[in-house]
Amino acid sequence: MTLDAVLNRIDTTLPEALDRLLDLLRIPSISTDPAYAAECARAADWLVAELNSLGFQASVRPTPGHPMVVARHEAPGKHILFYGHYDVQPVDPLTLWDRDPFDPEVQDTAKGRVIRGRGSSDDKGQLMTFIEACRAHKDVHGTLPGNITIFLEGEEESGSPSLVPFMQQNADELSADIALICDTGLFADTQPAIVTMLRGLLGEEMTITAANKDLHSGMFGGIAVNPIRVLTRILANMHDDQGRITIPGFYDDVDELADPVRAQWQDLAFDHARFLGDVGLNTPAGEVGRTPLEMIWSRPTAEVNGIWGGYIGDGFKTVLPSQAHAKVSFRLVSRQDPHKLRTAFHDWVKAQLPPDCSVDFHDHGASPAGMMTITDPAFEAARAALSEEWQRPAAFVGCGGSIPIAGYFKSVLGMDAMLIGFGRDDDQIHSPNEKYDLECFHKGTRSWARILDRIVG
Amino acid sequence: MTLDAVLNRIDTTLPEALDRLLDLLRIPSISTDPAYAAECARAADWLVAELNSLGFQASVRPTPGHPMVVARHEAPGKHILFYGHYDVQPVDPLTLWDRDPFDPEVQDTAKGRVIRGRGSSDDKGQLMTFIEACRAHKDVHGTLPGNITIFLEGEEESGSPSLVPFMQQNADELSADIALICDTGLFADTQPAIVTMLRGLLGEEMTITAANKDLHSGMFGGIAVNPIRVLTRILANMHDDQGRITIPGFYDDVDELADPVRAQWQDLAFDHARFLGDVGLNTPAGEVGRTPLEMIWSRPTAEVNGIWGGYIGDGFKTVLPSQAHAKVSFRLVSRQDPHKLRTAFHDWVKAQLPPDCSVDFHDHGASPAGMMTITDPAFEAARAALSEEWQRPAAFVGCGGSIPIAGYFKSVLGMDAMLIGFGRDDDQIHSPNEKYDLECFHKGTRSWARILDRIVG
Numbered sequence: 001m002t003l004d005a006v007l008n009r010i011d012t013t014l015p016e017a018l019d020r021l022l023d024l025l026r027i028p029s030i031s032t033d034p035a036y037a038a039e040c041a042r043a044a045d046w047l048v049a050e051l052n053s054l055g056f057q058a059s060v061r062p063t064p065g066h067p068m069v070v071a072r073h074e075a076p077g078k079h080i081l082f083y084g085h086y087d088v089q090p091v092d093p094l095t096l097w098d099r100d101p102f103d104p105e106v107q108d109t110a111k112g113r114v115i116r117g118r119g120s121s122d123d124k125g126q127l128m129t130f131i132e133a134c135r136a137h138k139d140v141h142g143t144l145p146g147n148i149t150i151f152l153e154g155e156e157e158s159g160s161p162s163l164v165p166f167m168q169q170n171a172d173e174l175s176a177d178i179a180l181i182c183d184t185g186l187f188a189d190t191q192p193a194i195v196t197m198l199r200g201l202l203g204e205e206m207t208i209t210a211a212n213k214d215l216h217s218g219m220f221g222g223i224a225v226n227p228i229r230v231l232t233r234i235l236a237n238m239h240d241d242q243g244r245i246t247i248p249g250f251y252d253d254v255d256e257l258a259d260p261v262r263a264q265w266q267d268l269a270f271d272h273a274r275f276l277g278d279v280g281l282n283t284p285a286g287e288v289g290r291t292p293l294e295m296i297w298s299r300p301t302a303e304v305n306g307i308w309g310g311y312i313g314d315g316f317k318t319v320l321p322s323q324a325h326a327k328v329s330f331r332l333v334s335r336q337d338p339h340k341l342r343t344a345f346h347d348w349v350k351a352q353l354p355p356d357c358s359v360d361f362h363d364h365g366a367s368p369a370g371m372m373t374i375t376d377p378a379f380e381a382a383r384a385a386l387s388e389e390w391q392r393p394a395a396f397v398g399c400g401g402s403i404p405i406a407g408y409f410k411s412v413l414g415m416d417a418m419l420i421g422f423g424r425d426d427d428q429i430h431s432p433n434e435k436y437d438l439e440c441f442h443k444g445t446r447s448w449a450r451i452l453d454r455i456v457g
Numbered sequence: 458m459t460l461d462a463v464l465n466r467i468d469t470t471l472p473e474a475l476d477r478l479l480d481l482l483r484i485p486s487i488s489t490d491p492a493y494a495a496e497c498a499r500a501a502d503w504l505v506a507e508l509n510s511l512g513f514q515a516s517v518r519p520t521p522g523h524p525m526v527v528a529r530h531e532a533p534g535k536h537i538l539f540y541g542h543y544d545v546q547p548v549d550p551l552t553l554w555d556r557d558p559f560d561p562e563v564q565d566t567a568k569g570r571v572i573r574g575r576g577s578s579d580d581k582g583q584l585m586t587f588i589e590a591c592r593a594h595k596d597v598h599g600t601l602p603g604n605i606t607i608f609l610e611g612e613e614e615s616g617s618p619s620l621v622p623f624m625q626q627n628a629d630e631l632s633a634d635i636a637l638i639c640d641t642g643l644f645a646d647t648q649p650a651i652v653t654m655l656r657g658l659l660g661e662e663m664t665i666t667a668a669n670k671d672l673h674s675g676m677f678g679g680i681a682v683n684p685i686r687v688l689t690r691i692l693a694n695m696h697d698d699q700g701r702i703t704i705p706g707f708y709d710d711v712d713e714l715a716d717p718v719r720a721q722w723q724d725l726a727f728d729h730a731r732f733l734g735d736v737g738l739n740t741p742a743g744e745v746g747r748t749p750l751e752m753i754w755s756r757p758t759a760e761v762n763g764i765w766g767g768y769i770g771d772g773f774k775t776v777l778p779s780q781a782h783a784k785v786s787f788r789l790v791s792r793q794d795p796h797k798l799r800t801a802f803h804d805w806v807k808a809q810l811p812p813d814c815s816v817d818f819h820d821h822g823a824s825p826a827g828m829m830t831i832t833d834p835a836f837e838a839a840r841a842a843l844s845e846e847w848q849r850p851a852a853f854v855g856c857g858g859s860i861p862i863a864g865y866f867k868s869v870l871g872m873d874a875m876l877i878g879f880g881r882d883d884d885q886i887h888s889p890n891e892k893y894d895l896e897c898f899h900k901g902t903r904s905w906a907r908i909l910d911r912i913v914g
Contacts, residue, residue, distance in 0.1 A: 034771065213737075215736060219858060222753050233693040307767060316660045318660075321762075430775070
């Protein structure tokens with residue numbers, strides 16, 4: 001009955017747990033913008049203080065970028081490593097937020113109570129479910145729940161440049177029997193899920209330069225090459241009319257889904273009409289002939305995430321700019337090699353440059369897709385624990401997002417990872433008015449208590 | 458010998474004329490940016506004070522936008538109206554300026570002395586050549602040189618929204634026998650020129666909207682339509698591989714050059730290699746099969762002057778934006794009707810929208826091309842005066858830029874215009890480090906003294 005006592009403790013101390021989360025959400029730890037470096041450090045310090053107060057041996061660990069947080073509790077038994085990230089996405093456009101993104105609050109909504117603020121779901125609210133589960137166990141038992149390392153990153157939203165070097169330099173300390181990663185969601189909002197398939201990510205920035213200065217389109221229009229026109233033509237060529245990416249060799253290492261996986265996904269009854277309808281869309285816009293779940297879980301993509309050039313202020317300026325820019329990302333699957341594809345992309349762009357134009361590239365990170373091997377009994381134990389808490393069978397699913405850490409745990413530290421999270425599709429992560437349902441925070445914490453009870457206890 | 462006395466006066470008072478111009482250049486009268494509205498008003502006030510001190514009846518004339526300046530000197534003889542504009546282009550990117558754009562100075566360069574600063578050439582330096590010619594005449598003769606109205610606009614760089622209504626409301630006051638417009642350049646830097654053919658301009662802004670908020674490309678990438686991709690595809694379709702514009706009906710009202718005009722332009726020996734080489738380019742990038750002068754003077758264009766969407770700050774954000782934007786302009790020729798083409802452009806864009814996407818347009822002005830009738834003896838008189846001053850035969854030429862005022866003088870006030878200016882191709886108008894050669898300012902002033910002597914005196 002000790003598990004029941006821990007669950008009960010989670011229920012009765014929920015208000016205090018919420019207060020702690022709100023404190024953390026008030027820290028604007030935007031990792032991609034150098035202006036917020038001190039705030040990232042402040043979030044790391046806050047977590048170290050919290051973890052030390054729970055009995056972990058926690059410390060801030062400097063990197064060339066934002067610091068890591070590592071917390072250790074040695075105990076007998078299976079050693080698990082928990083991963084989360086304390087950094088958050090930028091908040092622009094700020095005008096679309098209903099309140100200050102870093103002045104969080106719990107709000108009553110038609111769909112229940114929500115925790116509103118940047119990072120509430122991605123990933124501060126999620127990482128705190130694990131810490132609060134540890135706290136409840138400590139409160140009940142006087143000791144932390146087992147042989148645990150907590151490893152929190154501050155650069156997940158900005159390409160994780162320091163992650164692999166840090167893991168390599170601290171491999172002994174970070175190697176455990178299995179990793180737990182809390183940065184994913186429920187399936188279709190109500191069904192618990194363990195992600196076993198993740199897309200990789202390749203980030204690129206390109207600048208096309210033509211003339212050596214901005215030109216007047218009255219004087220030069222018609223005779224001078226316009227780099228915006230060159231850029232739009234190249235980007236428009238990136239997909240054919242079937243929605244397939246045209247970069248040579250792009251699909252060479254993309255596997256078709258195995259039949260059993262395809263069958264399992266069909267059973268999931270994904271409601272793509274609702275998924276798209278929630279954001280004002282109707283029509284799946286991916287490759288012709290693919291199911292919606294394939295489009296977001298098992299097929300690669302090429303997207304322009306940002307584009308700019310010329311005059312973009314109020315009014316009008318008849319300028320032919322000297323440069324045009326785009327940020328492009330590729331979601332990768334199966335055995336696609338990001339470094340090989342980066343080269344293929346560069347070559348493909350260069351081959352399309354007209355006379356007088358040059359291109360510069362800037363690397364914004366690369367990680368391969370991740371495929372978990374689910375033979376470790378911990379996977380079945382976690383599935384049972386989740387099914388119990390949520391009263392619905394937990395599913396093994398894919399994830400369209402890139403959580404490179406899962407791949408690195410395997411490639412650098414040689415361990416498998418279980419990706420378990422409690423976000424919902426309408427959490428508006430990376431968007432204005434991000435929220436985390438109070439139910440998800442509460443039952444998420446209870447879920448970890450159940451999982452720890454089964455796999456560590 | 459009275460003309461010689463005026464020319465001599467211009468020579469000996471050049472330092473004081475320069476000081477006055479520098480005063481005017483110090484006023485940051487950027488018309489397209491509402492933040493500079495008070496500075497535009499200040500420039501208008503400065504000019505009114507200057508013109509009144511010369512004996513004109515000058516006043517600031519309010520409009521819904523920036524004010525007009527109208528100055529009148531009644532006298533017997535042919536009534537001429539002089540036009541210039543006191544507003545200037547924005548200065549971004551500021552980092553590419555070697556000095557504060559609004560802290561002008563006269564600099565010694567390898568190519569001679571230049572007046573450096575925003576507006577030095579376009580158009581404050583040019584309009585002051587006429588005012589200084591009037592001043593020298595007054596100094597010598599004690600009276601202004603004839604029956605003259607000076608009409609100065611403050612919205613030329615932002616689409617001239619108030620111009621036509623103002624001309625309509627003040628048609629009696631502004632109607633003269635002929636207009637003089639000083640907003641153009643020398644041909645090939647050394648040959649005086651009168652522009653008789655001007656391209657029109659159609660300005661459009663478009664916003665494509667897809668989802669009702671920004672999306673995470675991990676969650677939605679592959680299934681949700683990306684408005685940047687839609688925008689780039691539409692813009693890339695705007696030209697075929699021969700460089701021709703694909704909007705249906707676009708070329709319907711475009712005339713081929715008359716043979717005599719084509720022959721005259723061939724005689725001009727335009728050095729396109731130098732023209733492009735000065736800005737770091739080599740290859741004429743317009744329609745296949747057209748000469749460089751056709752590309753910039755007599756053929757229409759479609760250009761993207763600005764594009765933006767998604768995350769464009771430092772770092773990277775894996776966002777699928779809800780909107781993407783572009784500012785597009787068309788240079789028009791012959792009988793092309795801007796309003797008909799605006800509708801054609803809208804229809805053509807809408808026809809390419811995929812499901813779930815909508816488009817909004819914002820009108821940034823429209824003016825047809827201008828074709829002068831050069832039978833008025835003033836044209837030959839001005840040509841003779843210019844040839845005398847510059848010791849090279851003045852040419853009748855085209856102009857790639859849009860000077861809508863020329864068309865409005867004809868359509869609203871029923872008078873022809875002579876476009877005479879002294880800018881050089883390397884003046885960097887609309888770009889960082891704009892300059893006006895001291896020689897152009899000086900000989901430009903002398904040119905107006907000669908022209909006034911022939912056509913007004």
